[in-house]
Amino acid sequence: MTDATVNPDEATKLRNKTVDQLKEDGTIVSPGVEAAMRKVPRHLAVPEASLDDAYSTYNAVITQEDEHGHHTSSVSAPQVQAMQLEQADIRPGDNVVEFGTNGPNAAYIAELVGDTGQVTTVDIDADADARATRFLAETGYSRVRVLTADASDGVPEYAPYDAIVVTVGAWDVPPAWREQLTEGGRLVVPLRIRSLTRTYGFVREGDRLVSSSAHVCGFVPMQGEGAHDEQRLPLGDGVSLRFDDGPTVDPSSLEGVLRTPRAETWTGVTVGRTELIGTLQMYLATMAPGFCIMSVDQDSDTAVVEPSNKGFSMAAVRGPNFAYVLVRRTPDDKNVEYGVHAFGPDGASFAGEIADLIRAWGKEHRGGPGPRVAIYPAGTPDDQIPGDQVIDKKHSRISVSWSAA
Incomplete structure (x- = not known):
């Protein structure tokens, strides 16, 4: 239930303040992302949180923990969501799937794809899906499909996708994510390489995914088949x-x-x-x-x-x-x-x-853009993978190439 004591004008004021901060720090650069984040009332997804916490620019709201106190679900910080949306370059009419649902991010994506686009959001946790379903219905985004499933298999019934946005930390890139992308489609994923997580923007080029951007970040880790412990x-x-x-x-x-x-x-x-x-x-x-x-x-x-x-x-x-x-x-x-x-x-x-x-x-x-990262299917021969270092995962081979700043 939405807290009846919430002042809508105060929520709007805080939402606009958050967006203003993200424009000022360079996180938001496109009019579409700005408009979406000014419109969606994200505080309704976390009625247990204060308005200040719901609109904290750089902090997530934790929505679920396991018996050990480890975070298993959250609504990511507005800064992180804006960062990933900019990486995904979502356009009107796009077909987009999100893995790791929390509600507001799917609503942002729905704003970006417009009436002619499609949005599917998926989580392995039925409680997270129920929370997202309530939020999306309450805020008028009931056209968004909410599914309970393991993200490792993708969602083949609605593929191919123009963009895949992953909002949980991944150790590997399952083949389904690449295969269900259109040629030139964008994958945004918080990928862990040697214990360091970056949210990468990738573009599909045939059988490989080539990085176009990377930002330092932290995310709740994947559950299910894609889980991986250090x-x-x-x-x-x-x-x-x-x-x-x-x-x-x-x-x-x-x-x-x-x-x-x-x-x-x-x-x-x-x-x-x-x-x-x-x-x-x-x-x-x-x-x-x-x-x-x-x-x-x-x-x-x-x-x-x-x-x-x-x-x-x-x-x-x-x-x-x-x-x-x-x-x-x-x-x-x-x-x-x-x-x-x-x-x-x-x-x-x-x-x-x-x-x-x-x-x-x-x-x-120092001061450079960081490495170029490319993801190839597991089993790709060494002589077909250029780069300074190749890191082998279960489903993929990750090429890391450094160039002078």
Whole structure:
């Protein structure tokens, strides 16, 4: 039930304020997305939230959690929704399917496709679908199809699609998503590559999908057939490593690695405290051997490692060697400098290798657009996949190509 105490004028005021902010920060650039987001009363999808929370420009509203407190459903932040809508380049008359339903986003898409277009929104969770159905009926978007299904299979009965918008975090791209796109169709998906999620805009070119845009983001992960968990490798002393595609070394080779002397090197690469470093993260993730994420449990921390962020540090392993990236303030306290700590019999050499990658990023890719990412079907021969790195998933092979900034 809609909260009868909600002031419609106040909701409109907050909605317009949010859109104004998104135009000012460059997230909204097209008139169509602006008009859609000014029109749809997104607060009606989350009647349990305050108006301020419903129209918080950069924060999602969590609508469901599991028994462990993990978020399983949400209404994404307006900024993220606008970002994906701009990536999807949805046009009047388009046939669009959304995977991961929450209500408002399907309404935005319905505004963009107009009376001549079609919108289907799909979720594996019947409760999320029921919530979306109520919202869409209440707000006059009952032409949107709401289906309960596993997104991994797509929706073949209404294909082909001009655009597919995925609003849950995906580890892989199922074949159905590519096959059900028109040639030149757009896929927008928060895709996880080596533990880092970006919402990518892809365009179908025959049997491959080629990236046209990428933005840092965070999403509730997929459930069902497309679910994928990182693998955790404890090193002791409260230190754990998380591998997105499984450890790249024999875990036994790292036993006792934290008892070896620590090597330390500093790169001379400095960044301002507000500078975006998403491309550095992705560069190391795709170019560093054995890339992983290090975290330290505060209750069992022995301070054998000294990361800048105990919850998330870029790290890597090679054979019996382990390294992680950290920062220190520059003498003028205006910037931070990147450094590397490493352990193992060849720790000093490995620290130097990771440091050289950071320097290469600073020289060749800093401030650039990031890598070109292309997705090929699993089984595509190596000689048909150009790029600096190929990452194998269950259904696809992902090519990552870096070019100078």
